[in-house]
Amino acid sequence: MARTPLDLDELVEHWTLLKDEQALVSGKRGATRLGFAVLLKFYTQYGRFPRGRAELPGEAVEFVARQVQVPASELGFYDWTGRTVEYHRAQIREHLGFRECSVADAEKLTVYLAEHVAHKERRPEQVRVELLARCREENIEPPTSGRCDRIVGAALREAEESLTALISSRLTAESIERIVALVAGADQDDAGPAGGGTEGEDAPPVLGKVKEAPGNVSLETMLTEIDKLLAVRAIGLPRDLFVDVAPKVVAGWRARAAVESPSHLRTHPVPLRVTLLAALLHEREREITDTLVELLISTVHRIGARAEKKVTEQLINAFKKVSGKENILFKLAEASLGAPEGTVRQVVFPAVSGGEATLRELVHEFKTRGPVYRRTVQTTLKASYTNHYRRGLIKLLDVLEFRSSNHAHRPVIEALALVARYATAGNTTYYPLGETVPVHKAMGGDWAEVVHRTDKRGRHRVVRMVYEVVAFQALRDQLKCKEIWVVGADKWRNPDEDLPQDFEARRAENYRELRKPLDAAVFVDELREQMTAELTLLNDKMPKLSWLDIAERKSGAIRLTAAEAQPEPRNLRRIKAEVQRRWGVVPLVDMLKEAVLRTGCLDAVTSVSGGGSLSPEVLAERLLLVIYAYGTNTGIKAVASGGHGHTEDELRYVRRRYLSAEAARAIAVQIANATFAARSTKLWGQGSTAVASDSTHVRAYDQNLFTEWHSRYGGRGVLIYWHVEKKSLAIHSQLINCTASEVAAMIEGAMRHGTTMDVEANYTDSHGQSEIGFGITRLLNFDLLPRIKRINKVKLYRPVAGEPDAYPQLTPALTRPIRWELITQQYDQMIKYTTAIRTRTASTEAILRRFTRNASHPTYAAMLEVGRAQKTIFVARYLRLRDLQREIEEGLNVMESSNGANSVIAYGKGGEIASNRRDEQEMFVLCLRILQSALVYVNTLMLQDVLGEPEWADLLTPADRRGLTPLFWSHVRPYGEVNLDMDARLNLAAATVPGPRGPLDDQPAPPRDREEAEPPPMQAKR
Secondary structure (H helix, E strand, O other): OOOOOOOHHHHHHHHOOOHHHHHHHOOOOHHHHHHHHHHHHHHHHHOOOOOOHHHOOHHHHHHHHHHHOOOHHHHHHOOOOOHHHHHHHHHHHHHHOOEOOOHHHHHHHHHHHHHHOOOOOOOHHHHHHHHHHHHHHOOEOOOOHHHHHHHHHHHHHHHHHHHHHHHHHOOOHHHHHHHHHHOOOOOOOOOOOOOOOOOOOOOOHHHHHHHOOOOOOOHHHHHHHHHHHHHHHOOOOOOOOOOOOOHHHHHHHHHHHHHOOHHHHHOOOHHHHHHHHHHHHHHHHHHHHHHHHHHHHHHHHHHHHHHHHHHHHHHHHHHOOOOOHHHHHHHHHHHHHHOOOOOHHHHHHHHOOOOHHHHHHHHHHHHHHOOOHHHHHHHHHHHHHHHHHHHHHHHHHHHOOEEEOOHHHHHHHHHHHHHHHOOOOOOOOEOOOOOOOOOOHHHOHHHHHHHEEEOOOOOEEEEHHHHHHHHHHHHHHHHHOOOEEEOOOOOOOOHHHHOOOOOOOOHHHHHHHOOOOOOHHHHHHHHHHHHHHHHHHHHHHHHHOOOEEEOOOOOOOEEEOOOOOOOOOOOHHHHHHHHHHHHOOEEHHHHHHHHHHHHOOOOOOOOOOOOOOOOHHHHHHHHHHHHHHHHOOOOHHHHHOOEOOOOHHHHHHHHHHOOOHHHHHHHHHHHHHHHHHHOOHHHHOOOOOEEEEEEEEEEEOOOOOOOEEEOOOOEEEEEEEEEEEOOOOEEEEEEEOOOOOHHHHHHHHHHHOOOOOOOOEEEEOHHHOOHHHHHHHHHHOOEEEEOOOOHHHOOEEEOOOOOOOOOHHHHHHEEEEOOHHHHHHHHHHHHHHHHHHHHOOOOHHHHHHHOOOOOOOHHHHHHHHHHHHHHHHHHHHHHHOHHHHHHHHHHHHHHHHHHHHHHHHOOHHHHOEOOOOHHHHHHHHHHHHHHHHHHHHHHHHHHHHHHOOHHHHOOOOHHHHHHOOOOOOOOEEOOOOOEOOOOOOOOOOOOOOOOOOOOOOOOOOOOOOOOOOOOOOOOOOO
């Protein structure tokens, strides 16, 4: 790939010969002198010797050549093999204090890695990085690539043996016996479909049941999940079994146990077998607990929603019994207004056809067939709960342990305990008179009259079934904002565990990482000054802003005129036609293949189980086909029928054993990074720091918990939340359900994209912004730039109190002052929550779940104030600057174009995700992103080839450059038979291709010259 040339500062820092180094060079002449000098400086910087001339940057060679007074061309005569270069290497090692890696050194390195690295990191490539770093610390010249692999492999084995021995020693003999029994007897076909049916469907009953994904929201699903949880708990795993093991290590063990068949698991030594299965059970117990909490929340919501729907329909039907009610109402109103002084009998009765009798019938009908809406809903809800859902919800109280860290919510916990105590009390209507019934907020309001009833003796009693309904509704509300949490859960765990436990010890570092002052007063002053400055600028510029009017009006104070349309690009169609003329219509699978071969993004994909007998060439072909099958949504069966020689079972085996979600993300990130590196700054400009984000609704099978109804899109499905940078490259994608917070998804993508891009601004639509979102993004140091749908209703907050006339032009849009004292009080806690997002101790959604309007969290109120101040700053800038309005609109247009490309790429099955498994749905999203990224990468190279020619480059107008995008598909064929020929390549010259993997590839490699191209990373043949 093309590289950025070294600047003078880099050359001076890394390639200047020091005095002692000049003494070493002084006795040499010509090519030998220059060759020795560049070897010395390269070794000083990278801790190893270059593998050849191609690794040496041209400007660095020129820089060193001038210092040693030898022409740079002389380096071509330097002998890279033989005794001379070996002697030079020995001199350099001796001078720098390095030594070659001996057998004793290798053994010490293995022990170090096993004790300090491999216990926490199981990925060989990352352990290799630590090995090379350790070699540098110990002044050991890194071993050859093969020897590095052997050291890493030995360290991983030693660490695994010690860890598995430790874990198995913590288990009782009875627990080990039960775990071993899980894989005794039946076998599972290891080449079975990754997405067809249930994972582990041929496994023994208990293990197969534990692996099953949950069904849709229903009583049956709830009871099934409860049985699963009880089956896992029956094994008897200690809760602290993996307390000192890195979560990623446990996740790796769990993934390995999930894909290996019982027959494979039985071949492992008992400690390893027990550890793998224990990790699977441990993780599944937390997941099943989360599932039960989600089922509880959804079920309680469903009971209420269905009751309201049923009663609404009944009331509508009751309302229709007496015909012409609208006319009756109109006549009554007209008659009353015409004779306001008259009596009812003289004025009202004659106005209605039928007189008094009709009105009496109407009143009777309402009393008999149209009861009070709220009370009827409550009665219907109670009946639905009692007759159907109660059995599952009561059983949930036996298997889930609810707790709260807030004393204000203790009554709800006590209410649940009361419900559980009387769960089997039969048809008892009331709680006993001597029983203490906890009172909580949910019992008030509309429910007060229904919960309490006077019995036949005139005593005030609590109705048991109604109280249970109210208790579960209160539990649902507090679970959603995590005021109440569940023991043993992951997503619904104690919210205190979401926060960094070492925050106090690393306070200064945490503030420094967020670039925030330790003093809250400094932060408040800076925010207030910025707010004051923006409001002042807007107020002063108002008379000159022809597109803006702020005045008192019912529809909202702010009236903003849309910006005029930009000039249309004139030559982009010609350029796209030229691309198609040069390369023809290219199958989409060939675009993917070209991106893979040029970036080497499949090199690091390894088997989930750690082994694997497939050759790199065969594995690469099968991975390509599987990615294509998922990304186009055509499925493995359809792709397997193409002309490539791989069967459906072989492709499913690779999907199951190799293509994990983590591997797919790494592939997408590597293609994105390759695209950034390949871009010509002359054509595309400097790298952008802004992304656009938005969600796309995709229809999906609904026999699962994740798929939900979306009112805006009018159907069941899931949402894919995308982050796309300004040049149309998707840097992040995530699968979320329809009720998930898009603000959380926006923050998650901006923070977790994993590419080399530095995101400093995020364009989003109205659904991706909120006052809390503005507050968190302010603390995370990137700008939230939304297109606010109802900007006419937006209110601007005042920076200070007591100055009502400070901004006379803005007065109709102004509201109260910001409560700065609240921000000051909660400043440290806000930084703590923000640090949790930055350090990934919790997901953004988990943090935002606490910051909802149902929560009474004091930090929530403070974060709202920060968000209101930041939103005021943004809106003031947005209203004042026409360029900012256009910038946001252009960014969101890129997002719309990206959605259009996705609909073309994922054409299979009518665009519906044909799976109920969440991991399969997530794999579809990731592979779709890989295909789109590959398309953008190859199109970038094609455009640079075409526009690198002066006659084409001169055609570009400013409008053309503004509209130029690598996301187009007029020359791409996504349909048809899938034929894969790894030797057929596209003729592209815009970027060089990375070289094959060599020894010490994990060392930071020096940049290559643009002119020097090397062989592709794979030469796949069959």
